[in-house]
Amino acid sequence: MNHMHIARKLISREGDVTPVVLEAMANTSDPRLKQVMTSLVSHLHQFVLEARLTEEEFEFGLRWIAALGHHTNESNNEVVLAADVIGVSTLIDLINNNGMQGETMSALLGPFYRGHAPHCVSGECIARSETPGAGLVFTGRVIGAQGYPVEGAVLDVWQASPVGLYENQDESQGDFNLRGKFTTDADGCFHFVSVKPAGYPVPTDGPVGDLLRAQQRAPMRPAHIHFIVYAPGHKTLVTQIFADSQDALLADVVFGAKQQIVGDFVRHDRPDVEFPGMKAPFYTCRYDFKLVAGTPSYPIPPISGKKA
Template identity: 40%
Template sequence: MTNGLKKLQVQGYDAAHVDNSASQSPSSPRDADDVTDSASVSSSSTIDGAETADGPSKILLRQHKYDPTFTDKVIAATGPNAHPRLVEIMPSLVRHLHDFAREVNLTVGEWMSAVELINDSGRISDDRRNETQLLCDIVGLETLVDEITSKALATSNHETPSAILGPFYRHDAPVLPNGSSIVRNLTPDVSWYEQAIRDSAYITGRVLSPQGEPIKGAIVDVWHTAPNGLYEQQDSSQPDMNLRGQFATDDEGRYAFYALRPVAYPIPDDGPAGRLLKMLDRHPYRPGHIHFIVSAKEHRTLTTQVFDDRDEYLLQDAVFAVKDELIVKFLPREGDPNAKWQLEYNFVLGKNE
């Protein structure tokens, strides 16, 4: 007879057949809770009609702690006209959710706390703040889904990596001519004026195909925070659409604009996402970054971010979005009264298929 456990199914019980050389103790406290009976039996004895193996042994009868048919009943409730994609994914979702609840012995109070967290996220969200998306960000879900999607759609190994959209994107940013500034109404009375001057930057680059061909007329949509760490919709002192703009590439696929070097900032921690971070003993900071959405006809739209290599939070991004290929180095810019720094960064778009 082999050493260790040999599982037998005995009328709704999991019977573990253990020979004398195996450990007689349950493997965990949880296993101990599930043990309903144990008995030493001799060769060829039976329990409810199931015959044991030869030799002295110990039968551990384990009764299911929870209804073993419940999850299958929930999955089987799906109707014949359900959406095909839901038919594909919901069984997996339900099984994972139910297994999680059983694994951690989730209580009603804990479940209701999670429900209220989601409800509070809906209450605090509006067209300028998406708190539920922020919750997804801090548990890494948006970054994971972004990676899955981008790799599934990639048609070349040369494409610029994607990064999450984040909750502060706004549609209809102003379309500006190449070489103009996305910094609006910067005057000495602005509280972060001096830092803006120190971090003024000229950003340029090209939008290319995977074969290195320039893409004319591509739209480069860009946005980032002010030096105080706030996007304009978070800060009533900033002009509407400050530090946002859209630029069309020229015949050589080139875009160019003036902006600021990005700064690290805390994601909003005055709502459910912030409460969760505090309970997890985590900081809310993101490394300095600039958001881009780059789109062109016959090419896949790229949503990404670039990260300043000077930032101390590169390895500690609260939303786990940093990728090595997206870390950039700003260089000093000479002879330009409008910028102290410069950055050149090319975007490579995949083809639509």
């Protein structure tokens, strides 16, 4: 019998497990995969040893992870939501986008980006169905690291309605309501019309909700508008512009709010000739996005459609 593939040492106590598993993975040909898996196994085993998990706790944890998959569908991504509420998504964001080159700070993609939003002309309103709330005129520029205008940048915009639901969660909203893509002009300028966003709770009808309740955490996100800013020759920016109180920002359940990306939402209580067609009260916000040079990419949408 060929014993060439038997481990050098059979496992007899808990301290034997980690080195034997690491040895079994030692021949991984992809160096990055080897590095990541070695670190993952080492830290995961150390967590199990430190927490002294019982068999019942381990089985519960496996069921909770499986439930994330069962609650992920065309209109809800529970796996992304779970990574968000334990702060992993924000860690990944800051590791890869630290803002040290003066660029606009990034923020989480979130679990409700659909992709394939309709292309809009400058100034178009993205409220495509009856949407309550005060109107909003959002203007700005996309500029490069040295302040030059970025022509032809595409801003992919999406937000929840003032009742706290994205259109894919709400049967009363039309398809792609409060979603749209805008292209900058020769001066890097863009503008669109929408409604002022409101804070909202993340979905709590799945395993993430169970976790938040067990931790006695509020499920709220501060009001914000999502942006993906894509331009050839520049690193793609995924961010959010926030429109809420400091207390709401500090209580963000996914730890995504950053001071640099809090917008100045100005209330107008009278009609203004500068903003024709806007019914008072309405809000305006101007925000300029700064990109850095790089290879553009586009995130994979975590959802694809509306709630069944």
